[in-house]
Amino acid sequence: MIPADVLHRVAAWSRTLEPRAFERARAGVQERTYPAGSEICAHGQPFDYWGGVIEGLIKLRTLSADGKEVTLAGVHAGGWFGEGSVLKGEPRRYQVVALRETRLALLDRASFLWLMEHSTAFNRFLVHQLNDRLGFFMAMVEHDRMLDTTGRVAQALAALLNPVLYPDVNHRLTITQEEVGQLAGVSRPIANRALKALDAAGILRVEYGEIDVLDPDRLRSYGHLS
DNA sequence: ACATTAAATTCGA
DNA sequence: TCGAATTTAATGT
Numbered sequence: 001m002i003p004a005d006v007l008h009r010v011a012a013w014s015r016t017l018e019p020r021a022f023e024r025a026r027a028g029v030q031e032r033t034y035p036a037g038s039e040i041c042a043h044g045q046p047f048d049y050w051g052g053v054i055e056g057l058i059k060l061r062t063l064s065a066d067g068k069e070v071t072l073a074g075v076h077a078g079g080w081f082g083e084g085s086v087l088k089g090e091p092r093r094y095q096v097v098a099l100r101e102t103r104l105a106l107l108d109r110a111s112f113l114w115l116m117e118h119s120t121a122f123n124r125f126l127v128h129q130l131n132d133r134l135g136f137f138m139a140m141v142e143h144d145r146m147l148d149t150t151g152r153v154a155q156a157l158a159a160l161l162n163p164v165l166y167p168d169v170n171h172r173l174t175i176t177q178e179e180v181g182q183l184a185g186v187s188r189p190i191a192n193r194a195l196k197a198l199d200a201a202g203i204l205r206v207e208y209g210e211i212d213v214l215d216p217d218r219l220r221s222y223g224h225l226s
Numbered sequence: 227a228c229a230t231t232a233a234a235t236t237c238g239a
Numbered sequence: 240t241c242g243a244a245t246t247t248a249a250t251g252t
Contacts, residue, residue: 176248176249176250177249177250178249189251189252192250192251193252196251208231208233208249208250209232209233209248209249
């Protein structure tokens with residue numbers, strides 16, 4: 001069973017749980033490691049877990065009608081994903097891929113449903129998470145077609161700083177430019193150009209294997225009108 | 227695609 | 240265990 005302090009650290013939602021609910025959650029969680037580039041869950045496959053990233057980076061992607069790959073979201077440490085499929089007991093509508101070696105905490109469906117049934121703290125968390133995800137997707141629909149590549153890169157990075165989805169993240173992101181490209185749906189050289197532009201604008205600092213975000217607000221609103 | 231630089235790893239003392 | 244040498248990874252153009 002996963003140690004209490006590990007769950008506590010990786011799952012912000014577990015911190016507000018009633019003691020009984022915390023123990024139930026702990027009993028329902030298992031840990032698993034996926035190598036870089038591996039598929040965690042294929043499109044259309046059942047995957048009966050709610051997943052949390054302990055360390056690493058994954059992305060959720062799907063194919064658009066014309067066969068192009070679309071990245072729905074990147075998830076890094078502290079983020080939890082897949083509540084939709086678990087709630088409905090449906091197969092995943094998207095593919096989950098590890099961008100680098102990634103350790104996941106997996107909460108089985110029965111425990112997830114038990115927590116919804118018995119813990120108000122858990123439900124409160126879920127409502128917040130779903131609400132924030134909705135905001136995230138609305139922003140994406142609004143911007144995807146309008147923004148230039150720098151804007152899309154800015155958007156992808158801003159998403160990783162969302163304080164509701166990633167409660168413990170600080171302004172320093174450990175991410176390579178290759179990974180930024182994969183999240184924003186651009187090539188690494190384009191990601192590099194975009195990052196240099198954002199650096200020149202004073203919004204962030206590009207470092208080796210890391211990005212130091214100086215101004216999250218401007219990052220989020222980069223390229224927006226008004 | 228290639229050249230450059232940073233970091234991680236290995237190896238010898 | 241330290242630091243130099245080598246290899247690997249990330250970046251810049």
